[in-house]
Amino acid sequence: MNLSTKFPSLLMFLTVFLVGAATPGFTQHENQENTHEEASTADHEVGDLCGHAGHHDEEFDPAATAFHHIANPNVFSIGPFNFPLPCILYAPDHGLEIFSAGRFEFDFRGHGDGHKAYKGYVLDAGSVKRVVDPSFPQESVIIGGFAHEGDDASVCYEGKAYPLDSRSAMDGGLFGGGISSFYDFSLSKNVVALILVFAFLAWIFIGIARSYKEREGKAPKGIQSFMEPMFLFIQDEVAKPFLGDKWAKYQPFLMSLFFFILALNLFGQIPFFGGANVTGNLAFTMALALFTFFVVNFNGKSEYWKHVLWMPGVPAAIKAVIITPVEILGLFIKPFTLMLRLFANITAGHIVVLSFIGLIFIFGKSGESLGGASLGVVVSVPLTIFMMAIELLVAFIQAFVFTILTASYIGAAIEEHHH
């Protein structure tokens, strides 16, 4: 092998290694193929659906890869390796089940497709799904792979395809899943990321608070001098101008929002480490927006409610027909846009980075063409680095925007008018 062929293959190897975190499916490609083939040769009466099971990941699908990444699976992947997380599942007709995702016996490297079903649950691409058919065995059995047709997934067992209930998700099924026959309270990837970030922030801020007590009146030191400008920026640019003299009461809420969102945004940017997408999860941003909604409306003064329900200085007919309905709608639209803005910005950023990385596999025809893949690397790496740099900026801007909008909504609600 001369140098000219060695170099692209080295590049290819490096890229595949680096991209491993983002596209765990690729490194496992051949292995996966074999398992499926064995499964389908074992049973010859495999239905049409199951016959195609081995082929669902033959072509590289950038959209599927991106959506796999932004999903919230029940395994935590560090680099190309998967680690099981605890599953807490409740189905009204089945009861509560608590077990480790390791029961599904998924591959240590790869997609995270479980090779076993456990108590009627299976692990499809890292996500727990339930077999609705009551004739499916409830004990631990070896399954023969998964078949996907559009949004519908089914599991193959003894040559028969059993339809799977979609993943349980709080976002109403906007990005797969939805309200289904079981509830998933598991410590999924995003929950683990959330707990890690929470512990990290608590450690930093408790340490800073202690050093402010110990070193009172002295210049800040260490991490303290890194966090103080950010803290003062939010206090002086967001809290004080929008909240007037009541700023101290809402300061803790605003600071918690800002630093929590910022830390989670930045945590989602770390490659190889779970690829957490917490702030790009609709359920999480909905929880944050609900906090804002309740803080704003529980603290609203009579002046605020008067402007919402019966705007002064406008003819009564116009008030009744237009202004009041629009204002009441506005009460809900404000937190709704807060929720969507953070979710869409972070999710879009993740998808764009994943699409740029996917260029390598599109150009390389899923590993057939080394030259194409090398060209893909040349195109994709600078674009990805550029996009990730922009994402760093977006992480700060979105945390700031969420905080400043919350402050302005609270400010409008607690304002006392002096006519």
Add this chain to the structure above:
Amino acid sequence: MVGSLTAIGMGLAVIGAGIGIGNIGAKAMEAIARQPEAVGDIRANMILMAALVEGAALIAIIISYIL
């Protein structure tokens, strides 16, 4: 067919948001050039306004995605 209509709807929403945020940015630059000492206030308000415009576009994008 439905997918392509979704894409057209998203594109239209993005055009609107692009015009809006572009205007905000242009006017903010003008304002900073006129009064460089007010750069902090202008920047904060610029981001706030851009976020509000973006919110309207995001609602359109999500609705076109759902429908």
